[in-house]
Amino acid sequence: MDGLSHKTLKNYREMLTSFHSQVDKHITKITTDDIRTYIGYLADERRLKDSSIQTHINTLRSFFSWLDMEDIIKKNPMRKIRSLKIDRMKARRPLSPEELEQLRDGCCSYKEKALVEFLVSSGCRLNEVTGIRTDQIDWQSRSVVVLGKGHKERTVYFSVRAKLMLREYLSCRKGGEALFASTRKPYAAMSPRAVEKALQRIGERAGETRRIYPHLMRHTFATNALHGGMDITTIQHLLGHSDPKTTLIYAELRPDAIRYAYEKVIA
Structure with missing residues (x-):
């Protein structure tokens, strides 16, 4: 997290807090299905746009990669989560x-x-x-x-x-x-x-x-x-x-x- 702005860190914290509020499990017990369910929640209940959902996915990918690198988790549940296809030119x-x-x-x-x-x-x-x-x-x-x-x-x-x-x-x-x-x-x-x-x-x-x-x-x-x-x-x-x-x-x-x-x- 070195070199990141205060605003970026604040956004990361808010997204991870949102994830934790919906997936109330110990970090080592979280599965790929849990993450898929959360992505569905962002789309269906919070009605976020694809670009915003992708930001959440990117944050979770970075977070779980760090947990994996630090040997806090045995298996990274984000490995099977694909990025959304977003029309960048239209956006x-x-x-x-x-x-x-x-x-x-x-x-x-x-x-x-x-x-x-x-x-x-x-x-x-x-x-x-x-x-x-x-x-x-x-x-x-x-x-x-x-x-x-x-x-x-x-x-x-x-x-x-x-x-x-x-x-x-x-x-x-x-x-x-x-x-x-x-x-x-x-x-x-x-x-x-x-x-x-x-x-x-x-x-x-x-x-x-x-x-x-x-x-x-x-x-x-x-x-x-x-x-x-x-x-x-x-x-x-x-x-x-x-x-x-x-x-x-x-x-x-x-x-x-x-x-x-x-x-x-x-x-």
Whole structure:
């Protein structure tokens, strides 16, 4: 567990606690059938998506592999448990222009509108957004310096639409130093989980069938930037990627965009 973040360790603990609450056996007595029953419980009773169930499976696989390596158990019950087949491309698909407009229609306040517009026009990571203070914003250039992975600073920008929504939101809120603050005293910065819940509520109101989450907004930003003609190196810098290959995963080219580029340059 060395090198893992506090959040990752917390998630591991929660998943293992959930498993223990359903499979109330001594660790040496747990069988493959017990684990299959638990996976069924996650799908049928908790109604988790395949991607979430796979996260539980991965956690259990790591846990039982460690028990096996330490000779705490004689037989690893996870050896016969296969991973789920997940359509990664579908899960990673960015919001289409129509879906983004629907999401905007699902907003009920300037705070929600500002959150959606800032995320989709800046490409910020969740932890970066929650760490921004209002006094860090350069309104004239519509930019802000954020602290990214590896404690590396970079400048990100936001759209005119995001600026207008932010101005409206900030003018009517009660207080707080954070760009996105909670509604209750002492008006502390919204937690990452609070931002996730806010986006999920907006998506549900908008009638989105899939879960709306911060990383999806970042993915949508990258794809929109690529379709708009932005150089991949510039997108890489704005996203804070050290490897351009990672940027190519985020920036997805639609077939219609490929044809448009061909017609423009070749035909």
